[in-house]
Amino acid sequence: MKKIKIFIGSSIIELKNDRIEIGNFFRQLNDLYLDNGLYFKLVMCEDYSDDINIEGKQSQYDKEILDSDLSIFIFYKQVGVYTEHEFELAYNNFKKELRPKILTVFKCANESNEIIEDVKFFADKLDKELKHYYKTYSNTDSLKLWLIMQIKSMGLDQSMVEFKGGKVLVNGESIAVYSNAPAFSNHEELAKLKKELIKVRSDYLKQKAEYLENPNDLEVYLKYSTSSKTKAEIEEKIKSAEDKIFTQLQNIYTIADSGNLSERQILGYRLIESGKYEQALAILDSDEIFSEVLENERLLEHGEAIVASAKANLQTSVNEILQRIETLKIKGVTKDSAIEIDELFAKACELCKKHSLDKKVFLQYSSFLHLQKQDAKELKLLEEVRELFEKLGTWEEKCDFWCLLGNNYLSSSNVFKGLECYDKAYKINSALCQLSPNEENLLNKAKLSYNISLAYGKNDSKDRAFEFAKESVEEFEKLFDINPKKYARRLSSAYTQLGWCFAENTKKAVYYKKAYEVLLARIEAGDANENEIADYVFAAKYYAFFNVRMNKCYKPASFEHEIIQNICKIAKELSDKNPARYDDVYAGVLFDMAKNIEDYANGVAFEEGLPDALYLQAIAIYQRVLAIDEYSTLYSYAYANGRLGKYYFSKGDERAKIYIQKAIESYQKIGEQNGRSPRVRAYQHYTVATYYLRYLKDYKAGALAYKRSLELYGEIENKSAEDVKWIGYINKDIEIYGIKHYLTEEENG
Secondary structure, eight states, rough: OOOEEEEEOTEEETHHHHHHHHHHHHHHHHHHGGGGGGEEEEEGGGSSSTTOOOHHHHHHHHHHHHSSSSEEEEESSSOOOHHHHHHHHHHHHHHOOOOOOEEEEEEEESTTTOOOGGGGGHHIIIIIIIIEEEESSHHHHHHHHHHHHHHHHHTTSSOOOOEEEEEEEETTEEEEEEEEEEGHHTTTHHHHHHHHHHHHHHHHHHHHHHHHHHHTTTHHHHHHHHHHHHHHHHHHHHHHHHHHHHHHEEEHHHHHOOOOOOOHHHHHEEEEHHHHHHHHHTTTTTHHHHHHHHHHHHTTTTTTHHHHHHHHHHHHHHHHHHHHHHHHHHHHHHHHHHHHHHHHHHHHHHHHHHHHHOOOHHHHHHHHHHTTHHHHHHHHHHHHTHHHHHOOOOOOHHHHHHHHHHHHHHHTTTTHHHHHHHHHHHHHHHHHHHHOOOHHHHHHHHHHHHHHHHHHTTTTTTHHHHHHHHHHHHHHHHHHHHHHHHHHHHHHHHHHHHHHSSSSSSHHHHHHHHHHHHHHHHHHHHHOOOHHHHHHHHHHHHHHHHHEEEEEEETTSSHHHHHHHHHHHHHHHHHHHHHHHHHHHHHHHHHHHHHHHHHTTTHHHHHHTTTHHHHHHHHHHHHHTTTTTTTTTTTHHHHHHHHHHHHHHHTTTTTTHHHHHHHHHHHHHTTTTSSSSSSHHHHHHHHHHIIIIIOOOOHHHHHHHHHHHHHHHHHSSSSHHHHHHHHHHHHHHHHTTOOOOHHHHHOOO
């Protein structure tokens, strides 16, 4: 059991109620954290009897302060002699021994978050003399939010903390209301989104009721699907806006601990905490910051002492630029603000490169460019600073850098360079885990191993894919032991990847079952969220249908069929709730059920005509989704039509041509879609050719489809083993079918 001693110092009378509420807050946390081996021991004036004289009591307080891990000081209308003494004792001890961590907060009389005039002298002392960051609050919920974030930043949090629906939840139990905190309540865009959501929810409920009464009416479906999609998008925007605020607040408290904030940063951060974003941007004026940059760059030409000071000031200017960027991002990235953020990042990077300042700015700029889908610009930036990170970066910076560069290479289909960067990141991360096996490093190692395994798998290097998949499972299992709720989805995915890497079916089955069971436990516990439920559908489907394929048998009374029936029900419930997001999931379950009945039922006990009925149901769902977005489920639609066409073909049914032609048209559309990679498009034309040749016996059309496929494969600079394999298949088919002359005719024609 890890005990964290917390001392709370404040004026005894005027803050009694706040102090008691904070005490109750920590006692509530103890009930929630106890199972995770963490206990908060509180020390405050209520713990000592009044019959001890004040001097004796104070000497006891002093001992408790020096022995505490965290000291919290709260001020309101006055700075008492004893509370000031307690603060100075803790502060002086922290300077010598880095203990206790000190949190200082001023209560404000109203929502304006302005400190009472009588205590401003002490607040100014903290700012200007001691360089100690303090916080303000006007309601205890705001204070509780701050405290839980401090606990997280201290690395003490081993439970599941969620910020959802305006509440702070620990292991699912509400402990505070964050929507009352000014950073959230004063956020204009957030308020606007919440108003929109109220209206959209009303429309959504009406249209859902109409849809449930008329599920086959396409017009009703389109209205309901659109409203559910709009609702989901607004909810995602709200979550994204709130996440940005949380990230910024966490950054404030992390950076504030350094004690190296400029006056502009301090004031800017306080305005952000108060939700006064426009005022924060006015304080973080870019023209003023750049003017100071020019002045400090001139000072670099002078003596050594001045140079050191000027360089430190330039780093402060970079930090202020980054703070302005974060404030712009919190307000919401628009077309105009994205341009400004890009320009600010470029300037900050230029300063860091020119004067050898903090290199993290390059990584932050890279991440921004990635989110803005400016991959070419991101790659150019990373390649320009590659040598800088190789020579001077810290281990953590090097690891982050190689991961970003690897991601960029892989997304541009440069597999070999991507894997080279991933391997470098992996070696560094392994060393970091040996030195400091904390949760963050273990998580980075687990994620990295998983991504490397996926990359090797796509490059047809199963031995290497297996090696890293095994390691990702081992690391995610450790993390799962720490926090099952937090890591269940990741562990399930890692099990599936490891199962895929095995050649032996019996070993595959072991890990597919593990992937299924991890999420099944979350479902049975009754607290799985929507994402976990959706992931469970995929994991259960993968496990059940793999067993069917392995045993080459699908029976109505089987354990596998029971699982499949259950996930059909769950997928339909998800689809009914949000068709725009889950219709394709439901259709996928129906399609896989049809395919496996067709392939492995061996004519036993299933309803006559069930496969084609299920295919048709899946196709109808895919088709109605395509009415909203013409590409979203086009591949699945093409595949389902192709399977149904082949099913009818095997039975000599004339309808085969109808569905094979639909599949061909869909695959051709994907093959010529702008924005898709040549590799993806080439494979679609390969599939089209096989349909023409094997089912429609149109040899000329098949030959021309193969020709187009080869042209697209020719556009790939670094061909993978998989690419070479498919090119080989194409050339072999051209010889087998004797269709080379069609290609020559077309070229001469």
